[in-house]
Amino acid sequence: MKHLAALNKYFLTNKWLLILGLLFTAISIVFSVFQPIMVRQIFDLLAHNIDEYRLLDNTALKVAFRADFTHVLAFYGVSILIFALLSGFFLFLQRQTLIVMSRHIEYDLKNEIYQHYQKLDLNFFKMHRTGDLMSRITEDVSRVRMYVGPAIMYASRTLFLIVIIVYLMLQVNPLLTLYTLSPLPFLALTIYYVNRIIHRKSERIQAQLSNITSIAQESYSGIRVIKSYIQEDASARHFEEASEAYKDSSISLAKTDALFQPTMALMIGLSVILTIFIGGIQVIRGNITVGNLAEFVIYVNMLMFPFFSIGMVASMIQRAAASQQRINEFLQIAPAIKDEPDAKSVKLKGGVRLENVTFTYPHTGITAISNFNLHIKPGQKVAVIGRTGSGKSTLAQLLIRMYDPQEGKVMVDDQDIRHLRLADLRGQISYVPQDVFLFSDSIANNIRFGDPSASIETVQTAARQASVEKDILGFNDGFDTAIGERGVTLSGGQKQRISIARALIKDPNILIFDDCLSAVDARTEKEIIGNLYAYLKNKTAIIITHRIFALFEFDSIIVLDEGKIVEQGTHNDLLSLNGYYAELYARQQSGDDESVSE
Structure with missing residues (x-):
């Protein structure tokens, strides 16, 4: 008993x-x-x-x-x-x-x-x-x-x-x-x-x-x-x-x-x-x-x-x-990630800082981020590039506190995120994950998931900014179209763009895009990048990608390898280093025109 x-x-x-x-x-x-x-x-x-x-x-x-x-x-x-x-x-x-x-x-x-x-x-x-x-x-x-x-x-x-x-x-x-x-x-x-x-x-x-x-x-x-x-x-x-x-x-x-x-x-x-x-x-x-x-x-x-x-x-x-x-x-399993007793609510401005962060996945023992340091000022646009397994997605997970690092601090506006209320932290950051997940509901409700109180006009605006409105209006039921479990009735590119619209409708000061344009063609990608460039004005944006967006003017581009920053600077700075970034850019320029956003 x-x-x-x-x-x-x-x-x-x-x-x-x-x-x-x-x-x-x-x-x-x-x-x-x-x-x-x-x-x-x-x-x-x-x-x-x-x-x-x-x-x-x-x-x-x-x-x-x-x-x-x-x-x-x-x-x-x-x-x-x-x-x-x-x-x-x-x-x-x-x-x-x-x-x-x-x-x-x-x-x-x-x-x-x-x-x-x-x-x-x-x-x-x-x-x-x-x-x-x-x-x-x-x-x-x-x-x-x-x-x-x-x-x-x-x-x-x-x-x-x-x-x-x-x-x-x-x-x-x-x-x-x-x-x-x-x-x-x-x-x-x-x-x-x-x-x-x-x-x-x-x-x-x-x-x-x-x-x-x-x-x-x-x-x-x-x-x-x-x-x-x-x-x-x-x-x-x-x-x-x-x-x-x-x-x-x-x-x-x-x-x-x-x-x-x-x-x-x-x-x-x-x-x-x-x-x-x-x-x-x-x-x-x-x-x-x-x-x-x-x-x-x-x-x-x-x-x-x-x-x-x-x-x-x-x-x-x-x-x-x-x-x-x-x-x-x-x-009886206690949540590893929870509000601390002194957790407080704040209005985030967009400054991000990681100080000597080291993180190892508990279930595998793999160290994804090692002695990592990064400073992003409010309103800056930062691209994160690197090979598979270099720690790009882990960086995003740490920023929204899906995990806590074993060493170091993750800070927003010079405050350790462990001392902020989880609901406030995540409520003020829009995150578009690499593995897009859509619910078995209408397209409108999937976009509205980012802001349940949003009107249909706001939903349509977010879809337009994510370059998916035309696709949606092409369906018989438009925004009321039921998309099936995990969005099975949509293409990969459509699912990614709906996921982007869901993030934009929150209108946060910090946005994280984790390789969320991998399934769209070059033309649509350019359209989305153009819309995002205008939308992201005065917002902090971290774009994780395996592509190079040459026409997107980033304040800083960092290249990760084995959980560490091996290259950092502007587009021209990194090209002059003649390292991994320059090699990737040259390969995309000469090998596959559709894989480069220009």
Whole structure:
């Protein structure tokens, strides 16, 4: 239960629903146990009056006696019916409170997990598969809901029913009660042993289900690659193998459950046999009445569901514990990137400074930036060029604080960004990533993602500045065109330009473009560069690229290699150095006219 203790805060939040549900459970049981008491009274009444009835043969009193006795039996019958209806009514209220409570907890738990996912840093998402994240917020939460709802409901009803019935049985005959309940210790040992097996198997099943979800998610996302390499059969085999393992584990758990329930039935059957045998002897000896024996038999039958539910509740709890353990693993991970206690809100002007920054990726151990120093004044335009793996994208990630460096400081307007509120920092910087991501929504809403309050006119202006407005208006639904998952219906260049429009609509003082023009042709690139040159006036811009924009007048161009600046200066300065920049420029000039912006 230690894993499920994390849910206690939700019970506290919904305490009134829980209290009412338990109260309705107790009232429902009280009304239900009145029925065997009345059955006992009927049997005893019959046994007591039957001899008197026979003595009245051939007398006028016999008819009156039978009429009175019929009225008494009718009263008992109606009373039993009324108590049954009242018990059912409060049972209905019990479900309406406890099951509703479980839905509230499910809602809160899903939101807590989702919000925690949002707070975790990029390294977490690189270390965990999307399918596993999805499984924990769906399948695992559903298993947990079975504990906070049905399991609590059945367990409380079982506990109240056993306590009340055992008390009433002891009042009638302690010896018969002892014999009737004698199989319970064996039942407890069985439950303990089987529960351990169920927990172990449930944990394995949930992990295998996460694996299946991950495989399916990756296959759907990469379906074009699978089809291009004709790997449909291999992909299907991979999924089939994972499904086979899940099926075998599920069947194994089902076999355990199949053994559990008959064992429970056997224990209950032994109780019924002992009740009738020992109770019959007690009746013969005159220690109890026939009505008491009938009452005991009904009590034992009433205990059948609680005993059966013990196994069901135990299974629910063990499965929920295995799922909650998986959920806790993520909820207990503290975000590496978060607001410091002294974090403050400021209006950014655009100055950027990196002082002796060294950064190593935690999941790979690769040092991407080493003893790095850079100073950008507000309003300056800086190009960052370098080979693949030179640290260009890492520089962008550090500036928007997706990661914190192990050494050195990243500063904006002479303030360490670790002392700024994350929402303010990222809200005042527009970042166009290298791997463009568009949501399964309309084009307008994808652009408006940068500023949800933007009007359609503002959206159109941003699209025009990103040179994508003509393409959008060419679609049947224009800006209302649904673009599918990850923008699958658009070309690479269109996705990049929509992503640029999303960044421009924020109208920030700092913009970072990470190789975001790689999929557009030279003519469109020149148009975008022209629009950006006018837009970026008085704004700080960092353009990360593997191309040279000769017509864009940069204040500074830096060339990275192995996480360090190896060349820095203006376009003409770098050409005079006759280094990597000059070599790249010459190669682009002579080798591929379309790869140079001129």
